[in-house]
Amino acid sequence: MTVCNEVRSTITLDQVDAESWDIVVIGAGLAGALCARQAAAQGCRVLLVDRAVFPRWKVCGCCLNGAAVDVLARSGLGDLVTDCQAIPLSGLHISSGRRSASFKHNHGVVVSRERLDSALIQAAIDAGAEFLDRVNAQVQPIDQRQFIIELKGSATQVSVTAPIVIAAAGLGGRIFSDHRSEHREVSTSSRVGTGAVLEECPPEIEPGVIYMNCHASGYVGLVRLEDDRLDIAAALDVQAIKRARGPAELVSEILQQSALPATASIRSASWHGTPMLTQRRARVAENGCLFVGDAAGYVEPFTGEGMAWALAGGNAAAALAVQAIESGDTVTVAEQWRQHHREMIVRRSRTCKAISLGLRYPIIPQLSVRVLSVFPWLAQPFIRSMNAPFELKTIAEPA
Numbered sequence: 001m002t003v004c005n006e007v008r009s010t011i012t013l014d015q016v017d018a019e020s021w022d023i024v025v026i027g028a029g030l031a032g033a034l035c036a037r038q039a040a041a042q043g044c045r046v047l048l049v050d051r052a053v054f055p056r057w058k059v060c061g062c063c064l065n066g067a068a069v070d071v072l073a074r075s076g077l078g079d080l081v082t083d084c085q086a087i088p089l090s091g092l093h094i095s096s097g098r099r100s101a102s103f104k105h106n107h108g109v110v111v112s113r114e115r116l117d118s119a120l121i122q123a124a125i126d127a128g129a130e131f132l133d134r135v136n137a138q139v140q141p142i143d144q145r146q147f148i149i150e151l152k153g154s155a156t157q158v159s160v161t162a163p164i165v166i167a168a169a170g171l172g173g174r175i176f177s178d179h180r181s182e183h184r185e186v187s188t189s190s191r192v193g194t195g196a197v198l199e200e201c202p203p204e205i206e207p208g209v210i211y212m213n214c215h216a217s218g219y220v221g222l223v224r225l226e227d228d229r230l231d232i233a234a235a236l237d238v239q240a241i242k243r244a245r246g247p248a249e250l251v252s253e254i255l256q257q258s259a260l261p262a263t264a265s266i267r268s269a270s271w272h273g274t275p276m277l278t279q280r281r282a283r284v285a286e287n288g289c290l291f292v293g294d295a296a297g298y299v300e301p302f303t304g305e306g307m308a309w310a311l312a313g314g315n316a317a318a319a320l321a322v323q324a325i326e327s328g329d330t331v332t333v334a335e336q337w338r339q340h341h342r343e344m345i346v347r348r349s350r351t352c353k354a355i356s357l358g359l360r361y362p363i364i365p366q367l368s369v370r371v372l373s374v375f376p377w378l379a380q381p382f383i384r385s386m387n388a389p390f391e392l393k394t395i396a397e398p399a
Contacts, residue, residue: 007054007121011047011130013151017158019130021047022325024149025166026137026175028054030307031293031314032168033120038075038318040129044325047160048124049132049151055114059195059272061221061233063089063210064116065304066107066387071311074392077123084119085226086111090208092303092383094372095258096215096365103376105210107387108304112197112225139165139175144287144331163330164321165289168314171275173295181286184297186279189360191218191235191300193274194247198265201230210303213258214365217244220254221302232266235277235300235356247271278353284341285334288324292317296341299349300356305386309345312390316340319392344390351386 011019025036028050036048064072064081072080086109093102125131132151140148142161150159167175176182201224205211211222218236225231234251244250248267255266280297284290293310301307317337324333358364372379 005118007118007125007131007133009132009134010125011132013132013135013153013156013158016047016130016132016151016160019045019047019160021045021160021162023047023164023166023321024049024137024147024160024162025129025168026139026149027168027170027173027293027295028052028121028131028133029058029117029168029170029293029310030120031295031310031317032166033117033124034075034311034314035166035168035292035318035321036129037077037120037124037127038315039322040124040127041076042318042322044322046124046129047132047162048121048129049135049137051134051136053133054121055118057197058113059193059233059274060113060231060307061210061301061304062110062112062223062225062231063304063307064108064111065308067389068304068308068311069108070389071308071315071392075315080119080123081109081111084111084115087208087224087226089210091206091210092379093209093211094369095211095213096362096369097257099366099369099373100258101369101372101376103372103379105303105383107383110208110223110225112227112229112231115226137169137175138177139167139289140177141287141289147289163288164324164333166292166317166321167289167295168292169295171277171279171294171298176286181283183282184279185282186276189357190276190278191237191356192241193233193235193277194241194251194271195231195233196248196266196269196271197225198230198232198263198269200263200265201225201228202263205230212302213254214359214369215254215257216360216362217250217254219359220251230263232269247273278356283338285337287334288330290317290321290333290337296345299353301352302355303386305349305352308390309349312392313341313345316344316392344392
């Protein structure tokens with residue numbers, strides 16, 4: 001099992017109440033932690049909060065693609081994946097039924113979310129951000145230039161104010177009591193995410209290789225983690241889960257019908273789920289409150305795209321927030337973030353959305369795998385495009 005040091009709070013609720021803050025970041029996942037780190041490195045007074053205790057596991061394929069690794073490097077964190085003992089990616093093995101295809105995929109790394117998230121939070125702390133765990137946050141606007149953030153612990157509640165709020169609380173996070181501000185459009189064809197980690201990884205699962213099986217009921221991905229556990233992440237049809245009487249049974253069924261190795265311990269593992277994966281927030285900014293990462297919207301990813309979107313969004317939102325604080329103009333930052341999110345994230349996510357819709361028709365993955373098994377080089381242009389670096393035009397270099 002992965003052994004990670006607990007990332008402890010650097011401040012108490014009472015101390016938070018006595019301080020003034022430039023930026024409050026809600027959610028300490030990839031987007032929130034990187035955003036907090038970048039803003040603190042530029043001299044802003046940053047408070048990073050989360051309701052969880054870290055390290056913590058979450059449903060995720062645990063693959064950082066080439067674009068994600070590039071964002072970390074350009075953020076001054078090029079050594080972070082090495083410090084986390086990440087495994088370099090070398091290949092992608094795709095199956096549909098009993099047919100399979102293998103080809104090179106040397107863009108990115110595999111790393112457990114326990115290690116990665118904790119390392120990013122520690123990087124934010126090292127840059128000067130304060131971190132507070134085990135609190136729930138709710139935001140109430142005072143006017144266009146200021147927010148009240150209520151922080152509730154197990155026994156204490158305090159309120160702080162800040163001109164900028166970064167909302168990175170994930171797909172299911174709700175920080176506004178106003179339903180209009182929290183409205184999301186959920187795709188009628190959306191699948192749910194589900195995942196588990198097995199303590200023993202079958203020997204057939206090679207380090208550095210992503211194993212993906214496409215099925216009419218969804219798709220299942222397998223990777224060996226840096227500590228030799230097996231991470232399983234899947235996007236599954238809700239009705240298919242009900243018919244199979246649970247995600248473990250459905251995943252087992254999909255793997256048994258494929259060329260991928262199945263293991264009996266799948267059924268006894270602890271499975272966790274997500275809300276509907278393909279959803280879009282009506283507005284990704286509310287004055288000085290910027291929704292970042294999964295909180296801004298999501299589509300079904302395949303080989304690390306979701307983590308790349310989160311890191312790129314966190315980096316860019318930090319740059320915009322710092323500029324707004326330095327200029328004193330926290331009103332126009334909302335429109336700046338809407339435009340940047342649309343150009344940087346939404347356009348790139350369209351490819352994943354198109355693929356996810358195509359996978360609803362079994363004939364498409366079957367034909368694709370058949371062709372790629374004969375001509376594996378045909379996958380390389382697609383792999384390169386999915387791993388291409390982001391155009392992070394507004395990012396300021398850390399001080």
